[in-house]
Amino acid sequence: MRPAALALHTDFYQLTMAASYFEHGLDQQATFSLFAHATPPERGYMVAAGLEDCLEYLENFRFSAEEIDYLRSLGRFSRGFVDYLAGMRFGGEVWAAPEGTVFFAEEPILELSASLIEAQLVETFLVNTVNHNSTIAAKAARCQQAAAGRACVDFSLRRTMGLDAGFAAARSSAIAGFGGTSNVAAAMALGLKPVGTMAHSFIQAVGDEKNAFDLFAQTFPDHTVLLVDTYDTARGLARAVETARTLAAQGHAMIGVRLDSGDLAAMSRLARQTLDAAGLERALVMVSGNLDEYRIADLLAAGAPIDMFGVGTRMGASADQPYTDFTFKLVAYQGRPTLKLSEGKMTWAGAKQIYRSHDAAGIISGDELCLRHEARPAKALLQPMMQGGRRLAPPVGWAAAQQVLQAELASLPAQCRLIRAPQPLAPTVSPLLRQVQDDARQAALAK
């Protein structure tokens, strides 16, 4: 979709810092950790997503000729520095958790080691990409969890924060287990199932509801889902039954009906009864309209006989928590662990690893935040993904991430899986990391 040159999608201070590093020869090896200080409220876990876009970006990192001209035109940077930028590529190393991995506060899901200037310039894109993909992935995972085995599909494109976010919603919800997306561009690019049949405008344009149903069924006799709430739902259902009978007489089966307004619990019961009474037991009841994990859970708790949820805006915007407080912090420079002491924003120094232990039943018993070189008889979440600016393995798609996430969710303690008032885990910290941290802290305090 996008041209290869994305390097200018960065914060201006990355360039001013880089310029000063360049002028003073401060461009040694640096390590940065990407993590969230806190699991957002109402989340029992976070879900790693966006890594594939990050790796692709790093492999293709460069400034275009026009961007270089622009930077020169600002009159702020030396000729030597801008010339350096013109030839710059990313040659660093990345350790990261595979997409679909579940994680918690303070746990870095990506650590990047590179020359200080390279690491600094890529920060903004990496944080942006991991943030928006992971934030939506956690929201979508909760929706799919609430649906308890029933199908969810992505209807979010019209109210996401732009087309990027719509694309991320389609991909992240696929990772979460959604069965399709209304987003045709994303379906094409990602090999997802495109879903959707009709809006209210179809019935309004035809004018007569029964006629509208029949016309649609003629065009798509094997893919008919009728929207029954444009005028009066009970009458709409009765007409859908008539259309289904016409289809059946021609050897086709209506797939189902959709409800998009009103009391979805009551209306879904009416729909199920009407369909069953007409012998259409296999026709599906689909609902949509401001759905999220809370409403899905409430509908199912009320016994609403719903087969499929069209989940839109509130998932694609992650409406109750539209961002995660991801941050990208310098944790080592020239082999020396570093940290900042800013109030309420402490970072863990040094290159790290997260070790995850499981009990006999396969449930997570705890995570331990360690230094990278420490060993533990547990699962290491961070894996080497890139070296010398090149991927260490071919790209993996959303389907692989979906498998990772499915296994991760199955291993979560019950407290993390609650839809309301979940309790995330918190990692313990290895004695060695704590020691390194204390030393770095003393050194910083002495400054």
Next chain:
Amino acid sequence: MRPAALALHTDFYQLTMAASYFEHGLDQQATFSLFAHATPPERGYMVAAGLEDCLEYLENFRFSAEEIDYLRSLGRFSRGFVDYLAGMRFGGEVWAAPEGTVFFAEEPILELSASLIEAQLVETFLVNTVNHNSTIAAKAARCQQAAAGRACVDFSLRRTMGLDAGFAAARSSAIAGFGGTSNVAAAMALGLKPVGTMAHSFIQAVGDEKNAFDLFAQTFPDHTVLLVDTYDTARGLARAVETARTLAAQGHAMIGVRLDSGDLAAMSRLARQTLDAAGLERALVMVSGNLDEYRIADLLAAGAPIDMFGVGTRMGASADQPYTDFTFKLVAYQGRPTLKLSEGKMTWAGAKQIYRSHDAAGIISGDELCLRHEARPAKALLQPMMQGGRRLAPPVGWAAAQQVLQAELASLPAQCRLIRAPQPLAPTVSPLLRQVQDDARQAALAK
């Protein structure tokens, strides 16, 4: 940024409806209204933004050859329909409110008339674009309002929902009056002022705070803003004063200091006192970190001596209201007004106009929702923007929209301008529109 072919960024049901319209020859002139059913909670007004992107999209609407191949490969559509899509361009008409216009619930800010298929296929992009730009514009306008004349700059790129959203945040906040953006790509594309100097990592990498300040000042003697809270703010301030003195001795002036953590009210007072005591009365105190209109208002109410606000995530994500319930509804087909009756989602039928009246002091006294052809001695908000698929005027930029918004905000009643518990206006409805609505409603009920 994006290739010209954006037509596939649509919901799949637009294509299935279009296919059925095509097969049945249902492709007469249709009019759709784009509006929000409700002003979001905690908003006293909405701000129209995104129109320029919509017009550009409509002028360039087409499917690429690869997209056509993809649609064919689905096996769902007839050859005739896909051939039709391959040659399709947008040839319709658009009336819209200029970017920067303030509006309220039920007021259409864009009305589009075109063949039914064309209108249907462009819906998703238009709603997405108007939603994300307008949602951020209202949030940014409230931040700038809360800052009460002090400068705000956009620091949101790292945690927006993708690069699109970051771009929209830079542009929408410029419309709202922000003085610059950290987003370098947006600054280049839009002619905005790129802003930013250093992050904590700069001080950590250099190791010694005083040394870090001096090195940065050497590189940018006329553009130095020092971040003083990496280790200990009081000490950081004292060191910034030393660096400022060195700069002054060389004939340069430090621009200011930035605080990014802790109690910003207390720290900004300490910063102001420290700078003033050192004779640096003209050095600015800048703050950042989880700011939004509420925190800005609270800081200023507490008398915090802040000169500039770096506003990031909570503005760029419009964190408390990350979407607006925009919708795109068929209001006329073949010259006949239409509506839907779905519970809680009624639409006003027919092509419309919004007339805005002002009192003697220039304050809005009321909006009236009328049929398009009605005349009123008041300001008409909707203007013809496109005819036959071509713009009626060259593109206007964010600066023009900024002027529109400034005048609009000055004309808002006080109740709309409140930061907390604002009260939006509601339009009245013309007797003629009410009559047409009642007739259409009776006709729909009869169905």
